[in-house]
Amino acid sequence: MKRSRVVIVGGGLLGAGVANALAARSVPVTLLEAATPGSGASASTFAWANAQKKKPDAYFRLNADGLAAYHRLAEHAAGRRWFHxxxxxxxxxxxxxxxxxxxxxxxxxxxxxxxxxxxxxxxxxxxxxxxxxxxxxxxxxxxxGWVDTERMIADLLDQAGAAGAEIRAHCPVARFEPSGARTKVVLADGEEILADQVVCAAGAATQRLLAASSITVPLIEExxxxxxxxxxxxxxxxxxxxxxxxxxxxxxxxxxxxxxxxxxxxxxxxxxxxxxxxxxxxxxxxxxxxxxxxxxxxxxxxxxxxxxxxxxxxxxxxxPLPADGLTVAGFTERLPGLYVLVTHSGVTLAPHLAELVAGELVDDREAPELAAFRPARFG
Ligand SMILES: Cc1cc2nc3c(=O)[nH]c(=O)nc-3n(C[C@H](O)[C@H](O)[C@H](O)COP(=O)(O)OP(=O)(O)OC[C@H]3O[C@@H](n4cnc5c(N)ncnc54)[C@H](O)[C@@H]3O)c2cc1C
Missing domain, CATH: 3.30.9.10 (D-Amino Acid Oxidase, subunit A, domain 2)
Known part of the structure; x- marks a missing residue:
């Protein structure tokens, strides 16, 4: 069985953002994408970065901080290629x-x-x-502003790859299993990868993928x-x-x-x-x-x-629409090494969430901004 420090499932804007944030911290990362990176909702999005009509206040703040993160990125040439x-x-x-x-x-x-x-x-x-x-x-x-998601995902994964991340396309994940203190990631073709931590960033497929491991994160389905x-x-x-x-x-x-x-x-x-x-x-x-x-x-x-x-x-x-309309970000109770990350407003939130999630995974530092968005709220 292969081993990896962190496995990320899903190569959309969220998965690519977390992969890049972890690789930049020298964390060994493997990203598994069922199709090709950037082919999910991140490819068919209006891509408007904003914090309008976001309720309750914690969700408004998260989105306003997400917009502010883009303005910080746009102080550099790479960020200006993404955020307009x-x-x-x-x-x-x-x-x-x-x-x-x-x-x-x-x-x-x-x-x-x-x-x-x-x-x-x-x-x-x-x-x-x-x-x-x-x-x-x-x-x-x-x-x-608006975000060039195609370019951003390509750049993030290039940067992550250059920092040592392994990016694997056409690798659908079937389920997750406990394995001591670690999590076993089982691919559809039977391959197994043992990971210290797993980030499930599978977008609209999140509910179905987690249900295969008896974890409930309700989404409004297709x-x-x-x-x-x-x-x-x-x-x-x-x-x-x-x-x-x-x-x-x-x-x-x-x-x-x-x-x-x-x-x-x-x-x-x-x-x-x-x-x-x-x-x-x-x-x-x-x-x-x-x-x-x-x-x-x-x-x-x-x-x-x-x-x-x-x-x-x-x-x-x-x-990717969580049933209560709000972001889901946090470790699951059933598999303590499995972190779920799914949200609408994923374009607005991607850079901000990538930093917060990387901090929670690597530095063991709980982000107070995410306290209202844990998966445990679904019981
Ligand atoms: C029409 C439309 C308009 C939108 N407008 C906006 C907007 O204006 N502003 C905004 O902020 N947000 C908007 N959104 C939402 C935003 O696009 C999403 O929140 C964001 O793209 C989600 O990114 P993601 O990485 O979570 O998901 P995705 O981009 O869907 O990526 C998930 C990836 O996981 C992969 N995957 C799924 N299952 C598996 C598996 N079992 N194994 C491995 N990989 C798997 C998929 O192939 C996919 O590539 C819009 C969405 C749509 C559809």
Whole structure:
């Protein structure tokens, strides 16, 4: 049986971040990825780093600290390749959406988060894609940004590999077993690795993987549906994006309307996202491609600059969504060497969580920031 100091399961933004943080501390690490690194939710994410609509306060703080961690990273050239702190403009198109922005800005500003109300004209100065004639007013969140997750995962794993980490693709893990004070990681092909510590960062597959080892961490699963009204049933964990062709008029900021979001990409395109309410069809249904026309139509209603911009690609992902909506980070009671790390807001939180988790694993130092997010809350 092979041995490893730390085994990380999952090569998304969280697994790659922890691998890099541990390798930088000279800890021998093996990362096992079922498919290829960066092919899970981290490949189909809107990638907006923010702390909006995060409740309760401990979760808001965690996300606000996550955003601050990106700003620290962006002080260096490598971090600037990942985090694009372009700010976010949210547009109100009617009295109801304007009142909603009033409430959001008042709440966030009271918590010390950078948020302000601006006029439609000021919004158009921040991004000329905005037509002041089609916006009632707006809000401005200058500290927010978007993350180039593909590049970040590739860089993190390159750095980890250069520091001695072993990165193994196409290695699905089947289950975990106790083995004295250690944890045995059993791969689907029967290979076994004995580890001092294991980090399970398997994203949306977390609940199923842990259930095979009799550990309960409930997630909203891919097939879970809820009715939002007659004829409107949503797959809660399934979310879709549309990527446009390259833009002639560049998108400078992240933009939100009452029913969609847009953000720039590193290749001069725009990513269009929905209202976050889940998908109307399962991920395997051809109907997912209807997302492209739906989102570009929404964009054209508010932004005339998108009138002749085609959609090039639709991406559909499964959100890693813990059942109570909050991050799960901590050792399990059943296997004391097994650490679970799963969260929505994984883009916002990745660098911050990587440092906190590495500290808990290596220095045996409990992070007070994570006290409210332990897996033991699920019993
Ligand atoms: C449409 C959409 C929009 C989103 N928008 C945002 C946003 O704006 N801001 C934000 O912060 N977050 C957003 N999220 C959430 C965010 O993308 C995720 O929280 C984040 O990518 C999770 O990273 P991860 O590493 O935990 O998971 P993943 O990227 O899914 O990585 C998990 C990896 O584990 C691997 N794996 C699974 N099972 C096994 C196994 N048995 N053995 C080995 N490997 C395994 C998978 O193959 C996968 O590569 C969005 C998600 C979606 C789908």
């Amino acid at each position: 702190g372009v700010g976010n403009v949210e547009i109100a198109t009617d009295a109801a959406s304007s009142a909603a922005l009033d409430a959001v800005v008042a709440d966030l500003a009271a918590r010390g988060y950078r948020a302000e109300r601006i006029t439609a004209r000021q919004a158009a100065e921040l991004d000329p894609v905005i037509d002041p004639g089609r916006a009632l007013d707006a809000a401005w969140f200058p500290a927010e 097939g879970d549906r809820r009715s939002r009204g007659p004829g409107d049933e949503r797959y809660l964990a399934v979310g879709g994006l549309a990527d446009t062709a390259a833009l002639r008029v560049p998108l400078r900021r992240i933009l939100h309307t009452p029913d969609m979001g847009l953000r720039p990409t590193a290749t001069g395109r725009a990513v269009l996202g929905g209202d976050g309410a889940g998908s109307r069809v399962p991920r395997s249904d051809q109907g997912v491609f209807g997302l492209g026309p739906m989102l570009i139509d929404r964009a054209r209603k508010v932004f005339p600059a998108f009138a002749d911009v085609p959609v090039e690609r639709v991406r559909v992902g499964v959100r």
